[in-house]
Amino acid sequence: MGIYDIAFWILTVIAIGCALGVILSRNPINSVLFLIATFFAISGHYLLLNAQFLAIVNIIVYAGAIMVLFLFVIMLMNLNADVEPQKGRLVQLAGVVSGGALLLVLLAALRTAKYPTLESTPNEIGLIQNLGKVLFTQYVLPFEISSVLFLSAMIGAIVIGKKEDSTHSA
Amino acid sequence: MLLLQVDMAFLIEKILLITVILFGSLGIAMYATWGERKVAAVMQDRLGPDRAGPFGLLQPLADGLKLFMKEEIIPDRSTKFLFILGPCLSMLTALMTSAIVPWGPDFVAASGHIFTLQVADINIGVLYVFGVVSLGVYGIMLGGWASNNKFSLLSSIRSASQAISYELPMGISLIALLMMTGTLSLREIVQQQHGFWADGYFSWNFFKQPLGFIIFLTCSFAELNRAPFDLPECESELNMGYHQEYSSMKLGFYLFAEYINLFVSSAILITLFFGGYNFPFMDQVATGLNSPILFTLICVLAFMTKVICMILFFMFVRWTLPRFRFDQLMKLGWKSLIPLALVNMLITAAVILLFFNKP
Numbered sequence: 001m002g003i004y005d006i007a008f009w010i011l012t013v014i015a016i017g018c019a020l021g022v023i024l025s026r027n028p029i030n031s032v033l034f035l036i037a038t039f040f041a042i043s044g045h046y047l048l049l050n051a052q053f054l055a056i057v058n059i060i061v062y063a064g065a066i067m068v069l070f071l072f073v074i075m076l077m078n079l080n081a082d083v084e085p086q087k088g089r090l091v092q093l094a095g096v097v098s099g100g101a102l103l104l105v106l107l108a109a110l111r112t113a114k115y116p117t118l119e120s121t122p123n124e125i126g127l128i129q130n131l132g133k134v135l136f137t138q139y140v141l142p143f144e145i146s147s148v149l150f151l152s153a154m155i156g157a158i159v160i161g162k163k164e165d166s167t168h169s170a
Numbered sequence: 171m172l173l174l175q176v177d178m179a180f181l182i183e184k185i186l187l188i189t190v191i192l193f194g195s196l197g198i199a200m201y202a203t204w205g206e207r208k209v210a211a212v213m214q215d216r217l218g219p220d221r222a223g224p225f226g227l228l229q230p231l232a233d234g235l236k237l238f239m240k241e242e243i244i245p246d247r248s249t250k251f252l253f254i255l256g257p258c259l260s261m262l263t264a265l266m267t268s269a270i271v272p273w274g275p276d277f278v279a280a281s282g283h284i285f286t287l288q289v290a291d292i293n294i295g296v297l298y299v300f301g302v303v304s305l306g307v308y309g310i311m312l313g314g315w316a317s318n319n320k321f322s323l324l325s326s327i328r329s330a331s332q333a334i335s336y337e338l339p340m341g342i343s344l345i346a347l348l349m350m351t352g353t354l355s356l357r358e359i360v361q362q363q364h365g366f367w368a369d370g371y372f373s374w375n376f377f378k379q380p381l382g383f384i385i386f387l388t389c390s391f392a393e394l395n396r397a398p399f400d401l402p403e404c405e406s407e408l409n410m411g412y413h414q415e416y417s418s419m420k421l422g423f424y425l426f427a428e429y430i431n432l433f434v435s436s437a438i439l440i441t442l443f444f445g446g447y448n449f450p451f452m453d454q455v456a457t458g459l460n461s462p463i464l465f466t467l468i469c470v471l472a473f474m475t476k477v478i479c480m481i482l483f484f485m486f487v488r489w490t491l492p493r494f495r496f497d498q499l500m501k502l503g504w505k506s507l508i509p510l511a512l513v514n515m516l517i518t519a520a521v522i523l524l525f526f527n528k529p
Contacts, residue, residue, distance in 0.1 A: 056297045059304075065337075068311070072331070128293065
């Protein structure tokens, strides 16, 4: 077992442990913190795959921006374990049924899936030069379309924000 | 697996370098607190600290000792784990950025071994800085929230929204710079700014991207929570800010992390815009000296001189300009700096496309 495998197993344990922590912890703040730790472990996996750009973008976008906003909202609403609304029996039952159905679907899909093994030769696609070239030549159309999607989401957010403002002042 | 092979000599060299950089940044941050008080004193026509040692030079040590000796109080209603985690994270993220700063040029020892004065030359250098900067806000947010104090919470939320808002223009202003350099590696960016004058123009990026520099500098003030953007610790509105409930060395960590951030971000600014360790006539000096170690030392000295000038500039601004109001801060970030940075990016792209387009 080389240092690569050791790093892989440590990261895997952290990732799965923290992912479990996200759903098991009662306090929403702790959930967010566990999620941040999970993102870090996943970034570590990207690094092991030699995808430095993906690793750092994962940290900047998810851990650095989106999770800060999550934390922001939770702190402002001051959610705590004791103010968490208790769900009724029926809702709990529905949750169990839908979760079980999802498990069934996943099992059915995974049963026949093939597991390609990772190539041991260093692969350069995750480096920023190669990724940029691929994105702006081979996949330029999907790339531009997704940017339009983001733009529409931004405009949507502004529209929603504006609406609230006008009703307050009126 | 060839990706991560451990080489003992390499490991020892890096650990030594990390230790030197770590203690160097701590030392400089210590004396930055002294410098700040002296600058404030000079600008307000006072003497400043002058009791401990000559010129008050032992004052930072006395302050540190005082903070260590103070009673440690953890508020009863706080979230204890996060309360302790907050200052630790602040300190950690402050120290992490220094890993990719190229402190000096490589030098080749007599044995042929090449020493690099940079802990890690990663090909995503500038993005790494962004990653760490975007994490820096967690220390403040968690500490402020865990204190269970309304003022701390308000202050940490201010700090988070300020950091998120100013990261955008900062990133966009850097895109213009990166389009010019064509690389993300800080080491290559410094090497491209070799000397002072090349091909009939200044080689430092400041002269090629003056607007980008001003935007980046303004955003660094905001990211550092320094005056005129020090709203997270605005005494007149928030008592003391996010570290209100902290005492003893935990408070010291928060205050100290700010000065380490000041030092490291000055180093990044110098690296990106003012040529890093390059100085005018460095080629002549290198051939005249004919001693690679001495030359490297001079380069490091040049770099540190520039960094100290930058830190002094930050201090002069702090004691000159009054504090902004929070809505003014947001307006400046979203309505002036982002459009300005976008225009700068477009102009840079057009110029590169029209005049420097090498097929």
